[in-house]
Amino acid sequence: MCTTCGCSTxxxxxxxxxIQSLHLEKPIQFRPLKHSNTSDHTPSLPIKNNCASETLAxxxxxxxxxxxxxxxxxxxxIERDILERNNQYANENRRFLSERNILALNLLSSPxxxxxxxxxxxxxxxxxxxxxxxxxxxxxxxxxxxxIRETGISATQIxxxxxxHLDAFMVxxxxxxxxxxxxxxxxxxxxxNLVCPSNFDLGEAYKVVILSVxxxxxxxxxYPDMFHAADLMLLNKCDLLPYLSxxxxxxxxxxxxIHPGLPVIQISAMQGNGMQVWIDWIEANRLALPSxxxxxx
Amino acid sequence: xxxxxLAENLLxxxxxxxxxxxxxxxxxxxxxxxxLACVEQGSLRFYFDVITQDSIARxxxxxxxxxxxxxxxxxxNRNSLITSxxxxxxxxxxxxxxxxxxxxxxxxxxxxxx
Ligand SMILES: Nc1nc2c(ncn2[C@@H]2O[C@H](COP(=O)(O)OP(=O)(O)OP(=O)(O)O)[C@@H](O)[C@H]2O)c(=O)[nH]1
Ligand SMILES: [Mg+2]
Ligand SMILES: [Zn+2]
Ligand SMILES: [Zn+2]
Ligand SMILES: [Zn+2]
Numbered sequence: 168m169c170t171t172c173g174c175s176t177x178x179x180x181x182x183x184x185x186i187q188s189l190h191l192e193k194p195i196q197f198r199p200l201k202h203s204n205t206s207d208h209t210p211s212l213p214i215k216n217n218c219a220s221e222t223l224a225x226x227x228x229x230x231x232x233x234x235x236x237x238x239x240x241x242x243x244x245i246e247r248d249i250l251e252r253n254n255q256y257a258n259e260n261r262r263f264l265s266e267r268n269i270l271a272l273n274l275l276s277s278p279x280x281x282x283x284x285x286x287x288x289x290x291x292x293x294x295x296x297x298x299x300x301x302x303x304x305x306x307x308x309x310x311x312x313x314x315i316r317e318t319g320i321s322a323t324q325i326x327x328x329x330x331x332h333l334d335a336f337m338v339x340x341x342x343x344x345x346x347x348x349x350x351x352x353x354x355x356x357x358x359x360n361l362v363c364p365s366n367f368d369l370g371e372a373y374k375v376v377i378l379s380v381x382x383x384x385x386x387x388x389x390y391p392d393m394f395h396a397a398d399l400m401l402l403n404k405c406d407l408l409p410y411l412s413x414x415x416x417x418x419x420x421x422x423x424x425i426h427p428g429l430p431v432i433q434i435s436a437m438q439g440n441g442m443q444v445w446i447d448w449i450e451a452n453r454l455a456l457p458s459x460x461x462x463x464x
Numbered sequence: 465x466x467x468x469x470l471a472e473n474l475l476x477x478x479x480x481x482x483x484x485x486x487x488x489x490x491x492x493x494x495x496x497x498x499x500l501a502c503v504e505q506g507s508l509r510f511y512f513d514v515i516t517q518d519s520i521a522r523x524x525x526x527x528x529x530x531x532x533x534x535x536x537x538x539x540x541n542r543n544s545l546i547t548s549x550x551x552x553x554x555x556x557x558x559x560x561x562x563x564x565x566x567x568x569x570x571x572x573x574x575x576x577x578x
Contacts, residue, residue, distance in 0.1 A: 240578050243485060249473050249495070249570040332466060363466030366502065391549045392502045395564075424550040427560035 180326040181341055183309065253367055256335035260370025263342065264353070270453040271353040273369050275393060276377035277386075278359030281403040283311045285377065285436035286354055290318045292446055297453070298351035302341045304333040304358045311356060321345060332364040333357050339370075352453060361390040365397075373398040373452065380404045380411055384418040387425045394425045399432070401445060406435035467504055470570065471511035475519060477572055482520045485577070490521040492576035498531040498567035499547060533567030 179185070248254060264271050274282045283303075290299055301322040303311040312324035323341045325333060338355060347353045355371060357364045365374070376397035378386055381404060387394040394400065400422055402415065419431050432448065434441035478490055497503050509526055516522055533546040537553040538561040544554040546567070552559050 240491060240576055243481060243487075243575045243577060245477075245481060245572050245574055247477055247572050249470055249477070249572055252473055252476060330469070332469075334469070362502070363469075366466055367469075388550065392500075395549050423560060426549075 179328055179330065179337055181337070181344060182312075182324055183326075250366070250368075253335045256339050257368040257370040260335055260339055260342065263339075264347075264370060264372070265457070267347065267349045267351075268456055269347050269349070269351050269353050270449070270456055271355060271369070271371040272449070273355045273357060273364075273371035273374045274377060275357045275361070275364050275374055275397070276359060276379070277361045277382060280359070280377045280379040280382065281436045282356045282359070282377055283314050285401070285403065285434075286356060287314060287318055288436055288439065288442060289354075289446065289449075290315070290320050292442060293352070293449070294318070294320065296450075298348040300345050300347040300351055300353050302333075302338060302345065302353065302355045304337070304356055306330070306358060327358055331358055331360050331362070332367050333369060334367045335369050350453075352449060361386065361393045365393045365395075372456070375399045375401060377401045377403050378418065378422075380407055380413040380415075380418075384414050384421060387418070387422040391425045394422050394429065397426065397429060399430050399448065402431055402433045403436050405433045405440060406438045467507040468511045468515075470503065470508055471515050474512065474572060475515055475521060478521050478575065479519065481575060482577070487520065487575075487577040489578045490524045490575055491578070492525045492527060493521065493572065494527045494529060494574040496529045496531055496569050496571040496573050498533065498569040500533045500549070500564060500567035501570050503570060529573070531567055531569050533564065535562035535564045537561050538563060 260271075274286070276282055286301060290301075293299060299320050301312070301315045301320060303309070303315065303322055303324045304327060305311055305324070306327050306329065308326070309324040312322040315322035323345045325337050325341055327333065327337070333355065342353075355369060374397045376393055376399070378400060380402065402418065405415075408415070415433065422429050422431060430448075432441055432444045434445055436442070474493070474495075478493065481487070482490065497505070497508075505528055508528075512521075512526055516524060533548075534543055535546050535551075535553075536543050537556060537558060539553060539558040540556040542553070542555045543565070544551070544562065546562065546564070549564070550559075551562065553561055
């Protein structure tokens with residue numbers, strides 16, 4: 168547990184080593200209040216509600232009701248994105264990647280949809296054509312990184328502890344460890360979870376969502392944020408279709424209700440069907456990266 | 465569970481602002497959360513209370529302003545209010561033509577502090 172606040176991000180590990188959590192590097196010390204009479208902190212009430220339904224009528228007297236000698240409540244306007252820190256790291260990652268002409272793909276799915284199987288087989292096909300690196304995200308264990316390393320490709324394992332998604336800071340730390348080569352493909356296998364990983368930009372070029380046919384057609388409707396955020400959907404375990412009553416067309420229709428035009432590739436990561444289409448998609452997108460002329464060392 | 469991360473990020477921003485403005489106590493925090501932002505408000509409040517316990521924002525009130533979802537239709541070019549990603553355009557009835565323009569916000573807007 169994080170000792171600062173009891174939360175779980177303090178458990179983040181990379182290849183077994185604990186890293187600093189994204190927030191609160193050190194508890195901040197607060198000095199006693201000094202009166203600052205700068206005009207930019209004047210009361211700014213009332214706040215308008217964008218929904219135009221109810222106006223929040225709170226404390227119009229808050230800033231004026233103060234007795235001499237007592238501290239004075241004041242209003243401070245902010246306007247900052249709650250995830251701005253993550254987004255800053257994501258932008259740094261994006262810059263790092265683009266300077267090195269690296270295509271980074273963020274692989275997202277529920278647990279067990281076949282992300283690691285897909286990666287292992289993708290590596291077998293691509294390894295002689297392209298340099299590849301892998302970042303693995305799981306709450307616990309380095310099983311997945313070990314599976315990747317068996318192929319001879321280097322992989323960094325991030326363990327998020329109780330955390331249910333990767334964030335851009337973790338990925339930045341992992342990239343510093345693994346230093347992916349120029350012109351390579353970086354696969355980031357996110358924590359198996361169809362909910363919140365979609366909210367955290369890692370600096371990747373594309374989000375690839377994997378849905379396996381054993382999960383049911385309705386997952387895009389049940390987890391719309393993920394399918395809305397995705398740039399490509401892989402429908403995996405298609406080798407099992409003869410044994411199931413899974414309706415492929417319906418699953419794709421549902422995905423398109425959430426995300427019109429989302430490209431879908433049907434594959435069997437295990438048996439290899441459809442893998443060539445996926446490989447072509449990767450190669451096409453790698454070539455489409457805006458090539459960088461000025462690369463500074 | 466990502467409400468925990470949101471609460472942590474929120475506290476971090478509050479602490480930065482507190483240092484910058486030399487605050488000693490944060491009493492109220494106003495957020496803007498879009499209806500499509502996939503934030504569970506109850507859960508966010510719960511984690512916020514937990515992680516602010518030993519901080520400057522101890523017992524601070526969270527005021528959440530909801531921002532309605534809005535989308536523009538590629539077919540008829542008009543705006544619709546939406547509450548999910550798979551609604552039809554409220555003007556021309558088309559499906560799969562809406563592009564979300566508002567409702568994914570997760571912002572901190574204002575503090576009341578001493
Ligand atoms: N039949 C079939 N099984 C598959 C396929 N792809 C993966 N599997 C099986 O599905 C199970 C889970 O596969 P993984 O590759 O570990 O899935 P994952 O998404 O990496 O799982 P987590 O990292 O734990 O979220 C394994 O038993 C795989 O052998 C496929 O295309 N067809
Ligand atoms: Mg895996
Ligand atoms: Zn913490
Ligand atoms: Zn999460
Ligand atoms: Zn319309």
